[in-house]
Amino acid sequence: MxxxxxxxxxxxxxxxxxxxxxxxxxxxxxxxxxxxxxxxxxxxxxxxxxxxxxxxxxxxxxxxxxxxxxxxxxxxxxxxxxxxxxxxxxxxxxxxxxxxxxxxxxxxxxxxxxxxxxxxxxxxxxxxxxxxxxxxxxxxxxxxxxxxxxxxxxxxxxxxxxxxxxxxxxxxxxxxxxxxxxxxxxxxxxxxxxxxxxxxxxxAELRAEQAQRLAREAIAREMHDVLAHRLTLLSVHAGALEFRPDAPQAEIGRAAGVIRESAHEALQDLREIIGVLRAPDGDESGRPQPTLAALDALVAESREAGAKVHLDNQVTDPGSVPASVGRTAYRIAQEGLTNARKHAPGAEVNVQVTGGPGDGLTVSVRNPAPPGDVPPVPGSGQGLIGLTERATLAGGRIEHGPEGDGGFQVRAWLPWPS
Structure with a gap:
């Protein structure tokens, strides 16, 4: 007690x-x-x-x-x-x-x-x-x-x-x-x-307060999932420019372009979330939420930022995945890539997506041990807590933790009705 x-x-x-x-x-x-x-x-x-x-x-x-x-x-x-x-x-x-x-x-x-x-x-x-x-x-x-x-x-x-x-x-x-x-x-x-x-x-008042609290929690999760990915890209490329001021002009220009694009995307995402808070009930304005079909673009964006990512997507038709399940799988992969860039920079990340109707959808993000020493990152673990809540709300489950070789794996299973 x-x-x-x-x-x-x-x-x-x-x-x-x-x-x-x-x-x-x-x-x-x-x-x-x-x-x-x-x-x-x-x-x-x-x-x-x-x-x-x-x-x-x-x-x-x-x-x-x-x-x-x-x-x-x-x-x-x-x-x-x-x-x-x-x-x-x-x-x-x-x-x-x-x-x-x-x-x-x-x-x-x-x-x-x-x-x-x-x-x-x-x-x-x-x-x-x-x-x-x-x-x-x-x-x-x-x-x-x-x-x-x-x-x-x-x-x-x-x-x-x-x-x-x-x-x-x-x-x-x-x-x-x-x-x-x-x-x-x-x-x-x-x-x-x-x-x-x-x-x-x-x-009725308690139900309204609970609905508001759940909405605030959902918005907080969304802000973390979206902005953490963008800001990590900014941090990685800004750190590269700081530690390699003598890099070739083309590499510096590419890094600056990624920083500019990531900052623009982060600002746009923040405006959309604030717009949801200000919009009346039932207003669904803004860009559509990403689903599993957008996973290739996410991996390509990470590769452009300099990360080594290997994607093994065995789902032949990502568009057939239910929107809520695909959106949750996308956020899990996005958070896994973000954590890999923060805690294992330079290591190759393996993203695997398998499953089918009736069997469920399995998303796995794994990275080996980082090639060098990595300073501790403050505030770690909040994203994994948010992913656990997302997977639970979707009716699935998630497992994450370090492996024997020093790597780290996030593995989630989500229901996919037949």
Missing amino acids: SGNELTAPPQPAPAYRFRWMLPSAVASELDPDRATGRRPRRTVRDWIVDFLCFLVAVFFGMLAAEALTKDPNTPQALANLDQVVGALACGAVWLRRRWTVGLAVAMMPIGFLATTSGGAGLIALFTLAVHRPFRYVAWIGGATMAQMPLFFWVRPDPDLPYTGAVGFTVLLGLTVIGWGMFVRSHRQLLMSLRDRARRAETE
């Missing part, structure tokens, strides 16, 4: 928490106090909804209080106590968001003692069904409905028979619970869709 891993900051919490199989964003909006650990802040909408719930609780409480005053069997002291407890229960409705489960549990004994607290009990059950999972609703709602027969047996309704009062109250409670669960499911659906939309936008 590296030092960076040992000192890495703690990773953020996972994006998904399993609460009713919902994303954390959805769970936090349905149950914000449990998800964040702190009391949520009421919005204007929350104040309006809470006030309406309070009015509903007061309305049911007033209906129950009117029924108590008309019942001659209820003592006045019990009626007064019932109304006081009902008023406190209506006031407790404002705490339904903070203590959802606690309020619903407290309303069970309070509802058994005071009929005027029935509206507050219904609001508590509705809030429980909206903000808590079904297991809470099943236990607390079931216990509340189970006490209704006992309640109307102890305190019968003066206007309804026992069975009718129990059935109507249970039906009303189940309706409120079902409505609350429907509201919760609707919120879950909306918040889940909203969360999916946010995640889709994030994934």
Whole structure:
């Protein structure tokens, strides 16, 4: 394990928490106090909804209080106590968001003692069904409905028979619970869709960034493959002019011509690559990319620069090679010749191309040990890394490394569909 891993900051919490199989964003909006650990802040909408719930609780409480005053069997002291407890229960409705489960549990004994607290009990059950999972609703709602027969047996309704009062109250409670669960499911659906939309936008941004990164890497590979070849020719001939100032005039003129031509080609290639960066999407302006058919011209260019290159191209029809495969083979040969000029100047380079449809295309670039001492070249190895990436993207493989006699070989196999 590296030092960076040992000192890495703690990773953020996972994006998904399993609460009713919902994303954390959805769970936090349905149950914000449990998800964040702190009391949520009421919005204007929350104040309006809470006030309406309070009015509903007061309305049911007033209906129950009117029924108590008309019942001659209820003592006045019990009626007064019932109304006081009902008023406190209506006031407790404002705490339904903070203590959802606690309020619903407290309303069970309070509802058994005071009929005027029935509206507050219904609001508590509705809030429980909206903000808590079904297991809470099943236990607390079931216990509340189970006490209704006992309640109307102890305190019968003066206007309804026992069975009718129990059935109507249970039906009303189940309706409120079902409505609350429907509201919760609707919120879950909306918040889940909203969360999916946010995640889709994030994934689209990540895909766009990845596409840009891959495009930059492809352009960097192309710049290295193209410009390294041209600049190596410049370096070789400029070094020859530096170390042989007394060379014949014809040789100096030829070297200067190669330098001028290589500089012109390098500048043209650089302009094309910059043009690709500036061009809009889908614009494929510029010179066509080289394929295997251009391998002879590449070898001829290297020979004109003074390199000793032997080409053994056994592919009878280079034009039949797929463009992507031929372009990758060309870049591999180009990088192999460039490396040979840098690390083994004066040595004869052997380039061999074999293969056919269905068998694949094999490209081999080999040079023996250099005839003399060669100073180390800074930044070596980057081109081979780029070639490995090219071959892998094309579905092939590449091998490179020194040989026993001091030489170096680059050998690649690329797929060639039949």
